[in-house]
Amino acid sequence: MISIKKYKAAFNTENLSRREFIAKISALGISVSLAPLVSPAISYGKRPAKGGTFRLGVRDYATTDSLDPTTPNGKGMWCLNYQLRNNLVEEGVRGKLIPELAESWDSSPDLTKWVFKIRKGVEFSNGKPLEAEDVVHSINIHRHKETTSSVASLLAPITDIKITARNEITITLSSGNIDFPAILSIRHVVIVPRDREAMLKGVGTGGYTLENFEPGIRSIARRNPNYWKEDRAHFDEIQVIGISDVTSRTNALITGQLDAIGFCDRRTLNLLAKNDNVQVLRTAGKTHYYFPMRMDMEPYDNKDIRMALKYAVDREHIVQAVLNGYGTVGNDQPINAAYRFYADDLPQIEYDPDKAKFHLKKSGMQNNIFDIYVSDTPFAGAVDTAVLMQQHAQKAGIKINVNQVPQDGYWSDTWKKKPWYASMKSGYTTENIMLSTVYESTAAWNETYWKNEQFDKLLIDSRSEKSTEKRRQMYREMQAIIATEGGALIPMFADIVDAANTKIGYDEIAANEELDGLRCGERWWFKS
Numbered sequence: 001m002i003s004i005k006k007y008k009a010a011f012n013t014e015n016l017s018r019r020e021f022i023a024k025i026s027a028l029g030i031s032v033s034l035a036p037l038v039s040p041a042i043s044y045g046k047r048p049a050k051g052g053t054f055r056l057g058v059r060d061y062a063t064t065d066s067l068d069p070t071t072p073n074g075k076g077m078w079c080l081n082y083q084l085r086n087n088l089v090e091e092g093v094r095g096k097l098i099p100e101l102a103e104s105w106d107s108s109p110d111l112t113k114w115v116f117k118i119r120k121g122v123e124f125s126n127g128k129p130l131e132a133e134d135v136v137h138s139i140n141i142h143r144h145k146e147t148t149s150s151v152a153s154l155l156a157p158i159t160d161i162k163i164t165a166r167n168e169i170t171i172t173l174s175s176g177n178i179d180f181p182a183i184l185s186i187r188h189v190v191i192v193p194r195d196r197e198a199m200l201k202g203v204g205t206g207g208y209t210l211e212n213f214e215p216g217i218r219s220i221a222r223r224n225p226n227y228w229k230e231d232r233a234h235f236d237e238i239q240v241i242g243i244s245d246v247t248s249r250t251n252a253l254i255t256g257q258l259d260a261i262g263f264c265d266r267r268t269l270n271l272l273a274k275n276d277n278v279q280v281l282r283t284a285g286k287t288h289y290y291f292p293m294r295m296d297m298e299p300y301d302n303k304d305i306r307m308a309l310k311y312a313v314d315r316e317h318i319v320q321a322v323l324n325g326y327g328t329v330g331n332d333q334p335i336n337a338a339y340r341f342y343a344d345d346l347p348q349i350e351y352d353p354d355k356a357k358f359h360l361k362k363s364g365m366q367n368n369i370f371d372i373y374v375s376d377t378p379f380a381g382a383v384d385t386a387v388l389m390q391q392h393a394q395k396a397g398i399k400i401n402v403n404q405v406p407q408d409g410y411w412s413d414t415w416k417k418k419p420w421y422a423s424m425k426s427g428y429t430t431e432n433i434m435l436s437t438v439y440e441s442t443a444a445w446n447e448t449y450w451k452n453e454q455f456d457k458l459l460i461d462s463r464s465e466k467s468t469e470k471r472r473q474m475y476r477e478m479q480a481i482i483a484t485e486g487g488a489l490i491p492m493f494a495d496i497v498d499a500a501n502t503k504i505g506y507d508e509i510a511a512n513e514e515l516d517g518l519r520c521g522e523r524w525w526f527k528s
Helices: 004-011 018-026 075-084 132-140 196-200 246-254 266-273 303-311 315-323 353-363 382-394 431-438 453-463 468-485
Strands: 053-058 089-091 097-099 102-107 113-118 158-165 168-173 208-214 218-223 237-242 278-283 288-292 327-329 369-374 399-404 423-425 488-494 496-501
Touching (some): 053 075, 075 208, 075 237, 113 132, 246 496, 266 315, 266 496, 288 382, 303 353, 303 488, 315 382, 315 488, 382 399, 431 468, 453 468
Parallel strands (some): 369 399
Antiparallel strands (some): 102 113, 113 168, 208 218, 218 237, 278 496, 288 423, 288 488
């Protein structure tokens, strides 16, 4: 258990209330309400040593995965991408932006023009030097009309990108955006060679070079001896192995067949933590598990139906039963206390069968059966969550039919295809990127197919607003609009929980994604 008194002293927060204090340090990626036997994700072992084969077991490693960063890929694939490639900007712990392939950046006063200085002396794994032309190409592949990129909408405001010096690019935006460098830290915007054939072979500027890649099965990468980061990429070899079943993945760690696993089953986590050879890595982050309702389809185009279903869910029960307490209650909007502009004063949508009945009756659909489509692909416990929601809703007279679909092909056959389904979202560096990626009308990941002119205007205006207080007010209003008008049923935020054998060393772990921001291959090492 982390001492609140200890951290209040460390952060000089003695005058804060307990709620204010927890919100403050949660925003720094620190958990203060840890379950027994689980330590915060900070290692105090020996400093990094080189060597060894690191075997990583991941969940969503699909046969459709590709080394093309514009294609939809699972988290396992992005672990591989970060072994092979870098961004211009790296997101570190607590959301800190770190110069990566960009040595520095600066903007015009109106935030519409951004100049990035490209790091000198960096080579791709095929020996070719990194040039400004490669950086321009890597951004432009997300911008052309035929792109399948999930970040196309985030980069759409770019009106011009050009090389203004040998190692310098200048990007012009249609409107100011204070968060633009953070967009370039998103995992999709990795820098690749402008030679497409080389890109598809996994060529990059990262700490490892690709030896073998079998989509959905495994990948093997070996350390790049010419890596430009001297303090990263410690393993001799990394194997990423796809194991969709969480029990099989956990057993492989316990029996020593794997060195680390992502996406642990929180229902059995306390048992795993009792193993002397295993360390559980828990970080309070921004990940939320949820159930999007497509607002362009009946019956979810009806606000009363959406509100009936939201009031029909016992969120506290779900956090305890599905997450085993390793998380917090959601409020049907994607911003929590880990974000700077979290609106903690919004009324909590609570389990209220009477209110659910009221909205159901108002909709005139008392006899409707609501089909929900789920598998445990988006998150471990998705099926169990849907079953609990079905049971909770019965008290309000709401009939939910749980359709369990195959895990294989979930992202291609169910996600965004069915009217109501399970999904999950990891957090992003800033509120604006999170909201722009999933809730803006034009967003590729607009899973609820929601279009709201007032929300879109606030979102766009907030990008160029320099006043912190005005931005805070804008984000509060956006969070309120999503919670009361939107189609996202968000019952819970899940702590990030991974596990590794006790030989693995690491520094403080990032809270933006699983497995140390998906960069465990570059950041971790064997202690001996």
